[in-house]
Amino acid sequence: MRVKSKKLFNFPLQGTVDGDVAQFESSLEKEFVTGVGKLMLHKMEELSKTESEASDKEFAEMIRGMIDPFIKQVGTHPALQECGALTTETRFSVPTTHHTAFSVPVHVYTPNTLARNSHNAAYIYAHGGGGVASTAALAKPWLDYIAVKCGVVVFNVDYRLSPEVKSPNNVLDFYECLKYIHSNASVLNIDPGKIAIAGECGGGYICLGTMVLLAQRDETNIVKLAMPGMSLIDDYCFSPPCGMTREERRDVLSMRKIWRLRAADLDSQWDDPVLFPGKTSDTLLEKFPPTIINEVEFDMFITETSRLANRLRRAGRLLEFVVIPGAKNGSNLNPEFKCFTAWQSAVKLSIEEYLQK
Numbered sequence: 001m002r003v004k005s006k007k008l009f010n011f012p013l014q015g016t017v018d019g020d021v022a023q024f025e026s027s028l029e030k031e032f033v034t035g036v037g038k039l040m041l042h043k044m045e046e047l048s049k050t051e052s053e054a055s056d057k058e059f060a061e062m063i064r065g066m067i068d069p070f071i072k073q074v075g076t077h078p079a080l081q082e083c084g085a086l087t088t089e090t091r092f093s094v095p096t097t098h099h100t101a102f103s104v105p106v107h108v109y110t111p112n113t114l115a116r117n118s119h120n121a122a123y124i125y126a127h128g129g130g131g132v133a134s135t136a137a138l139a140k141p142w143l144d145y146i147a148v149k150c151g152v153v154v155f156n157v158d159y160r161l162s163p164e165v166k167s168p169n170n171v172l173d174f175y176e177c178l179k180y181i182h183s184n185a186s187v188l189n190i191d192p193g194k195i196a197i198a199g200e201c202g203g204g205y206i207c208l209g210t211m212v213l214l215a216q217r218d219e220t221n222i223v224k225l226a227m228p229g230m231s232l233i234d235d236y237c238f239s240p241p242c243g244m245t246r247e248e249r250r251d252v253l254s255m256r257k258i259w260r261l262r263a264a265d266l267d268s269q270w271d272d273p274v275l276f277p278g279k280t281s282d283t284l285l286e287k288f289p290p291t292i293i294n295e296v297e298f299d300m301f302i303t304e305t306s307r308l309a310n311r312l313r314r315a316g317r318l319l320e321f322v323v324i325p326g327a328k329n330g331s332n333l334n335p336e337f338k339c340f341t342a343w344q345s346a347v348k349l350s351i352e353e354y355l356q357k
Helices: 021-032 035-048 052-076 078-084 137-150 169-183 202-216 246-250 252-262 302-315 338-354
Strands: 086-094 101-110 118-127 153-159 192-202 225-229 293-299 319-326
Touching: 021 319, 035 052, 035 252, 035 302, 052 137, 052 252, 078 101, 086 137, 086 153, 086 169, 101 137, 118 137, 118 169, 137 153, 137 338, 153 169, 169 202, 169 225, 169 293, 169 319, 192 202, 225 338, 246 302, 293 302, 293 338, 302 319, 319 338
Parallel strands: 118 153, 118 192, 192 225, 225 293, 293 319
Antiparallel strands: 086 101, 101 153
16 A cells, blocks of 8 residues: 655755855864874775775774764764753663574663653664664764654664674664564553654664565564665665765775675675665565655765665655755754754654654
Protein backbone atom coordinates (compact mmCIF):
# COMPACT_ATOMS: atom_id res chain seq x y z
CA MET A 1 0.00 0.00 0.00
CA ARG A 2 1.32 3.42 -0.92
CA VAL A 3 1.84 5.95 1.86
CA LYS A 4 0.29 9.39 1.55
CA SER A 5 2.60 12.38 1.79
CA LYS A 6 1.36 15.59 3.36
CA LYS A 7 3.95 17.45 1.26
CA LEU A 8 5.19 19.43 4.23
CA PHE A 9 8.57 20.43 2.84
CA ASN A 10 9.87 22.08 -0.29
CA PHE A 11 13.02 23.96 0.64
CA PRO A 12 14.48 25.90 -2.32
CA LEU A 13 18.12 24.87 -2.71
CA GLN A 14 20.72 27.65 -2.78
CA GLY A 15 23.67 26.33 -4.75
CA THR A 16 25.93 27.97 -2.17
CA VAL A 17 27.01 27.01 1.35
CA ASP A 18 25.62 29.19 4.15
CA GLY A 19 28.05 31.97 5.07
CA ASP A 20 28.35 30.95 8.72
CA VAL A 21 29.14 27.35 7.76
CA ALA A 22 31.63 28.40 5.08
CA GLN A 23 33.44 30.71 7.50
CA PHE A 24 33.71 27.95 10.11
CA GLU A 25 35.05 25.45 7.58
CA SER A 26 37.59 27.97 6.33
CA SER A 27 38.96 28.36 9.85
CA LEU A 28 39.22 24.58 10.21
CA GLU A 29 41.00 24.19 6.88
CA LYS A 30 43.71 26.63 7.98
CA GLU A 31 44.54 24.28 10.86
CA PHE A 32 45.21 21.46 8.41
CA VAL A 33 47.42 23.34 5.95
CA THR A 34 50.59 23.06 8.01
CA GLY A 35 51.97 21.34 11.10
CA VAL A 36 50.29 18.51 12.97
CA GLY A 37 47.03 18.81 11.07
CA LYS A 38 48.71 18.34 7.71
CA LEU A 39 50.62 15.31 8.96
CA MET A 40 47.42 13.79 10.36
CA LEU A 41 45.56 14.14 7.05
CA HIS A 42 48.50 12.62 5.21
CA LYS A 43 48.54 9.70 7.63
CA MET A 44 44.80 9.12 7.24
CA GLU A 45 45.18 9.10 3.46
CA GLU A 46 47.91 6.47 3.74
CA LEU A 47 45.80 4.34 6.07
CA SER A 48 42.81 4.64 3.72
CA LYS A 49 44.84 2.95 1.00
CA THR A 50 46.11 0.14 3.23
CA GLU A 51 44.23 -3.06 3.99
CA SER A 52 45.34 -4.72 7.20
CA GLU A 53 44.01 -5.26 10.70
CA ALA A 54 46.59 -2.86 12.10
CA SER A 55 45.71 -0.08 9.64
CA ASP A 56 41.99 -0.61 10.29
CA LYS A 57 42.50 -0.17 14.02
CA GLU A 58 44.73 2.89 13.63
CA PHE A 59 42.35 4.51 11.14
CA ALA A 60 39.37 3.95 13.45
CA GLU A 61 41.24 5.46 16.41
CA MET A 62 42.16 8.52 14.35
CA ILE A 63 38.55 9.00 13.26
CA ARG A 64 37.42 8.71 16.88
CA GLY A 65 40.10 11.15 17.96
CA MET A 66 38.79 13.70 15.47
CA ILE A 67 35.03 13.22 15.76
CA ASP A 68 34.41 12.48 19.44
CA PRO A 69 35.99 15.65 20.92
CA PHE A 70 34.22 17.81 18.34
CA ILE A 71 30.83 16.26 19.13
CA LYS A 72 31.47 16.64 22.84
CA GLN A 73 32.32 20.33 22.41
CA VAL A 74 29.25 21.19 20.32
CA GLY A 75 27.09 19.29 22.82
CA THR A 76 27.95 21.84 25.52
CA HIS A 77 25.95 24.55 23.72
CA PRO A 78 23.42 26.14 26.12
CA ALA A 79 20.48 25.53 23.76
CA LEU A 80 21.12 21.81 24.09
CA GLN A 81 22.17 21.71 27.74
CA GLU A 82 19.05 23.55 28.88
CA CYS A 83 16.90 20.68 27.66
CA GLY A 84 18.93 18.19 29.67
CA ALA A 85 17.53 19.75 32.84
CA LEU A 86 14.01 19.05 31.57
CA THR A 87 14.40 15.30 31.02
CA THR A 88 15.00 12.29 33.23
CA GLU A 89 17.50 9.68 32.08
CA THR A 90 17.08 5.96 32.76
CA ARG A 91 18.88 2.98 31.27
CA PHE A 92 18.39 -0.66 30.47
CA SER A 93 20.16 -3.21 28.30
CA VAL A 94 19.02 -5.74 25.73
CA PRO A 95 20.79 -9.13 25.72
CA THR A 96 21.90 -10.39 22.30
CA THR A 97 23.78 -13.43 20.99
CA HIS A 98 24.30 -12.64 17.29
CA HIS A 99 27.96 -11.68 17.82
CA THR A 100 28.92 -13.32 21.10
CA ALA A 101 26.87 -12.72 24.23
CA PHE A 102 26.40 -8.99 24.67
CA SER A 103 23.93 -6.63 26.31
CA VAL A 104 23.24 -3.55 24.18
CA PRO A 105 22.96 -0.44 26.40
CA VAL A 106 19.94 1.79 25.81
CA HIS A 107 19.75 5.30 27.30
CA VAL A 108 16.21 6.64 27.77
CA TYR A 109 15.38 10.36 27.93
CA THR A 110 11.87 11.12 29.14
CA PRO A 111 10.64 14.72 29.24
CA ASN A 112 9.48 15.56 32.73
CA THR A 113 6.15 16.66 31.27
CA LEU A 114 5.55 13.09 30.02
CA ALA A 115 6.66 11.26 33.16
CA ARG A 116 3.11 10.37 34.23
CA ASN A 117 1.88 9.43 30.76
CA SER A 118 1.54 5.78 29.74
CA HIS A 119 1.16 5.98 25.95
CA ASN A 120 3.97 8.21 24.78
CA ALA A 121 5.38 8.27 21.27
CA ALA A 122 8.83 6.65 21.05
CA TYR A 123 11.85 7.85 19.07
CA ILE A 124 14.50 5.12 18.82
CA TYR A 125 17.81 6.58 17.74
CA ALA A 126 21.18 5.43 16.38
CA HIS A 127 23.99 7.96 16.88
CA GLY A 128 26.23 9.25 14.09
CA GLY A 129 29.97 8.82 13.62
CA GLY A 130 30.14 6.73 10.47
CA GLY A 131 29.48 3.55 12.44
CA VAL A 132 33.11 3.83 13.56
CA ALA A 133 33.14 6.68 16.07
CA SER A 134 31.06 8.41 18.76
CA THR A 135 28.85 6.91 21.47
CA ALA A 136 25.27 7.10 22.64
CA ALA A 137 26.36 9.24 25.60
CA LEU A 138 27.83 11.88 23.28
CA ALA A 139 24.50 12.17 21.45
CA LYS A 140 22.56 12.91 24.65
CA PRO A 141 22.40 16.74 24.33
CA TRP A 142 20.70 16.58 20.90
CA LEU A 143 18.32 13.87 22.02
CA ASP A 144 17.36 15.78 25.16
CA TYR A 145 16.53 18.62 22.78
CA ILE A 146 14.37 16.38 20.56
CA ALA A 147 12.67 14.78 23.56
CA VAL A 148 11.66 18.17 25.00
CA LYS A 149 10.86 20.05 21.79
CA CYS A 150 9.00 17.16 20.13
CA GLY A 151 7.34 15.60 23.18
CA VAL A 152 8.65 12.06 22.70
CA VAL A 153 10.46 9.49 24.80
CA VAL A 154 13.88 8.94 23.22
CA PHE A 155 15.63 5.57 23.28
CA ASN A 156 19.31 6.08 22.47
CA VAL A 157 20.87 2.75 21.38
CA ASP A 158 24.60 2.29 22.02
CA TYR A 159 25.17 -0.21 19.20
CA ARG A 160 28.65 -1.68 18.70
CA LEU A 161 31.10 -0.03 16.33
CA SER A 162 33.33 -1.18 13.50
CA PRO A 163 35.94 -2.48 12.94
CA GLU A 164 35.51 -4.36 16.22
CA VAL A 165 32.07 -5.56 15.08
CA LYS A 166 31.19 -6.25 11.46
CA SER A 167 27.96 -6.01 9.48
CA PRO A 168 25.27 -7.16 10.02
CA ASN A 169 25.95 -7.32 13.76
CA ASN A 170 25.91 -3.55 14.37
CA VAL A 171 22.52 -3.37 12.63
CA LEU A 172 21.30 -6.39 14.61
CA ASP A 173 22.19 -4.62 17.86
CA PHE A 174 19.74 -1.86 16.95
CA TYR A 175 17.13 -4.25 15.52
CA GLU A 176 17.10 -6.32 18.71
CA CYS A 177 16.58 -3.17 20.80
CA LEU A 178 13.71 -2.09 18.58
CA LYS A 179 12.06 -5.48 18.99
CA TYR A 180 12.56 -5.38 22.77
CA ILE A 181 11.11 -1.87 23.07
CA HIS A 182 8.07 -2.80 20.99
CA SER A 183 7.47 -5.99 22.98
CA ASN A 184 7.79 -4.15 26.31
CA ALA A 185 5.87 -1.02 25.32
CA SER A 186 3.50 -1.10 28.28
CA VAL A 187 6.35 -1.42 30.79
CA LEU A 188 8.23 1.42 29.07
CA ASN A 189 5.11 3.63 29.00
CA ILE A 190 5.03 4.01 25.24
CA ASP A 191 2.40 3.45 22.58
CA PRO A 192 3.45 0.43 20.44
CA GLY A 193 1.62 2.04 17.52
CA LYS A 194 3.71 5.22 17.70
CA ILE A 195 7.30 4.07 17.29
CA ALA A 196 9.82 5.93 15.11
CA ILE A 197 13.36 4.85 14.27
CA ALA A 198 15.98 7.40 13.29
CA GLY A 199 19.66 8.20 12.98
CA GLU A 200 22.14 10.40 11.17
CA CYS A 201 25.25 9.52 9.15
CA GLY A 202 26.44 6.12 10.43
CA GLY A 203 23.28 6.03 12.52
CA GLY A 204 21.26 6.62 9.36
CA TYR A 205 22.94 3.54 7.93
CA ILE A 206 22.00 1.56 11.05
CA CYS A 207 18.42 2.80 10.69
CA LEU A 208 18.26 1.82 7.01
CA GLY A 209 19.81 -1.57 7.67
CA THR A 210 17.14 -2.19 10.28
CA MET A 211 14.48 -1.22 7.74
CA VAL A 212 15.90 -3.88 5.41
CA LEU A 213 15.70 -6.51 8.17
CA LEU A 214 12.12 -5.52 8.98
CA ALA A 215 11.14 -5.84 5.32
CA GLN A 216 12.90 -9.20 4.96
CA ARG A 217 11.13 -10.54 8.06
CA ASP A 218 7.70 -8.98 7.35
CA GLU A 219 7.86 -6.96 10.56
CA THR A 220 7.47 -3.47 9.12
CA ASN A 221 4.21 -2.95 11.01
CA ILE A 222 6.05 -2.38 14.32
CA VAL A 223 7.46 0.94 13.04
CA LYS A 224 5.13 3.83 12.24
CA LEU A 225 7.84 6.14 10.94
CA ALA A 226 11.48 5.80 9.83
CA MET A 227 13.71 8.90 9.65
CA PRO A 228 17.23 8.13 8.35
CA GLY A 229 19.36 11.23 7.76
CA MET A 230 22.62 11.96 5.89
CA SER A 231 23.05 8.21 5.60
CA LEU A 232 25.76 5.90 4.31
CA ILE A 233 23.73 3.98 1.72
CA ASP A 234 25.63 2.23 -1.05
CA ASP A 235 28.90 1.69 -2.90
CA TYR A 236 28.85 4.97 -4.83
CA CYS A 237 32.19 6.01 -3.30
CA PHE A 238 33.85 3.11 -5.16
CA SER A 239 32.91 4.60 -8.54
CA PRO A 240 35.23 6.99 -10.47
CA PRO A 241 35.38 10.31 -8.55
CA CYS A 242 35.44 12.55 -11.65
CA GLY A 243 31.64 12.83 -11.71
CA MET A 244 31.19 13.34 -7.99
CA THR A 245 30.33 16.51 -6.10
CA ARG A 246 33.15 18.34 -4.33
CA GLU A 247 32.17 16.89 -0.95
CA GLU A 248 31.87 13.35 -2.31
CA ARG A 249 35.23 13.57 -4.06
CA ARG A 250 36.97 14.99 -1.00
CA ASP A 251 35.93 12.10 1.23
CA VAL A 252 36.05 9.26 -1.29
CA LEU A 253 39.15 7.51 0.13
CA SER A 254 38.01 7.66 3.75
CA MET A 255 34.51 6.46 2.83
CA ARG A 256 35.95 3.46 0.97
CA LYS A 257 37.98 2.65 4.07
CA ILE A 258 34.93 2.94 6.32
CA TRP A 259 32.95 0.49 4.19
CA ARG A 260 35.87 -1.95 4.40
CA LEU A 261 35.92 -1.52 8.18
CA ARG A 262 32.22 -2.32 8.34
CA ALA A 263 32.17 -5.41 6.12
CA ALA A 264 33.21 -8.84 7.35
CA ASP A 265 34.05 -9.75 3.73
CA LEU A 266 33.35 -6.94 1.28
CA ASP A 267 33.52 -9.12 -1.83
CA SER A 268 31.01 -11.69 -0.59
CA GLN A 269 28.72 -9.02 0.93
CA TRP A 270 28.76 -6.72 -2.09
CA ASP A 271 25.11 -7.38 -2.96
CA ASP A 272 23.86 -7.65 0.63
CA PRO A 273 21.26 -4.90 1.25
CA VAL A 274 21.92 -4.98 4.99
CA LEU A 275 25.48 -3.83 4.27
CA PHE A 276 24.47 -1.60 1.33
CA PRO A 277 20.81 -0.56 1.88
CA GLY A 278 20.83 1.22 -1.49
CA LYS A 279 20.91 -2.23 -3.12
CA THR A 280 17.59 -3.25 -1.63
CA SER A 281 15.30 -4.78 -4.26
CA ASP A 282 12.16 -2.97 -5.41
CA THR A 283 10.09 -5.76 -3.85
CA LEU A 284 11.64 -5.19 -0.43
CA LEU A 285 11.45 -1.40 -0.73
CA GLU A 286 7.69 -1.78 -1.06
CA LYS A 287 7.73 -3.32 2.43
CA PHE A 288 9.70 -0.49 4.08
CA PRO A 289 8.09 1.52 6.89
CA PRO A 290 6.73 4.94 5.92
CA THR A 291 9.93 6.94 5.46
CA ILE A 292 11.14 10.49 5.73
CA ILE A 293 14.65 10.98 4.42
CA ASN A 294 16.48 13.98 5.89
CA GLU A 295 19.44 15.46 4.02
CA VAL A 296 21.52 18.60 3.64
CA GLU A 297 22.34 20.28 0.35
CA PHE A 298 26.11 19.79 0.49
CA ASP A 299 26.36 16.34 2.02
CA MET A 300 28.93 13.78 0.87
CA PHE A 301 26.03 11.31 0.57
CA ILE A 302 23.68 13.50 -1.49
CA THR A 303 23.85 11.43 -4.70
CA GLU A 304 23.15 8.04 -3.15
CA THR A 305 20.49 9.56 -0.88
CA SER A 306 18.69 11.17 -3.83
CA ARG A 307 18.71 7.86 -5.69
CA LEU A 308 17.20 6.00 -2.73
CA ALA A 309 14.58 8.71 -2.21
CA ASN A 310 13.50 8.39 -5.84
CA ARG A 311 13.25 4.61 -5.54
CA LEU A 312 11.26 4.84 -2.30
CA ARG A 313 8.91 7.36 -3.88
CA ARG A 314 8.28 5.00 -6.76
CA ALA A 315 7.80 2.11 -4.31
CA GLY A 316 5.15 4.17 -2.52
CA ARG A 317 6.98 4.34 0.82
CA LEU A 318 8.40 7.88 0.83
CA LEU A 319 6.56 10.45 2.91
CA GLU A 320 9.03 13.32 2.54
CA PHE A 321 12.50 13.99 1.13
CA VAL A 322 13.81 16.91 3.18
CA VAL A 323 16.96 18.71 1.98
CA ILE A 324 18.11 21.61 4.15
CA PRO A 325 19.61 24.31 1.90
CA GLY A 326 23.11 25.68 2.44
CA ALA A 327 24.07 23.06 5.03
CA LYS A 328 26.88 20.50 5.12
CA ASN A 329 27.16 17.20 6.96
CA GLY A 330 27.17 17.99 10.69
CA SER A 331 26.57 21.72 10.39
CA ASN A 332 22.84 21.11 10.79
CA LEU A 333 23.49 19.75 14.29
CA ASN A 334 25.36 22.82 15.51
CA PRO A 335 23.13 25.42 17.22
CA GLU A 336 25.61 28.11 16.17
CA PHE A 337 24.45 27.81 12.56
CA LYS A 338 21.13 28.93 11.11
CA CYS A 339 20.62 25.56 9.39
CA PHE A 340 20.25 23.98 12.85
CA THR A 341 16.90 25.71 13.29
CA ALA A 342 15.65 24.56 9.88
CA TRP A 343 16.71 20.94 10.52
CA GLN A 344 15.23 20.73 14.01
CA SER A 345 12.01 22.43 12.92
CA ALA A 346 11.66 19.88 10.12
CA VAL A 347 12.21 17.00 12.55
CA LYS A 348 9.62 18.46 14.95
CA LEU A 349 6.99 18.94 12.26
CA SER A 350 7.62 15.45 10.87
CA ILE A 351 7.11 13.89 14.30
CA GLU A 352 3.96 15.92 14.95
CA GLU A 353 2.35 15.14 11.60
CA TYR A 354 3.46 11.57 10.93
CA LEU A 355 4.14 9.97 14.33
CA GLN A 356 1.95 11.58 16.96
CA LYS A 357 -1.28 11.84 14.96
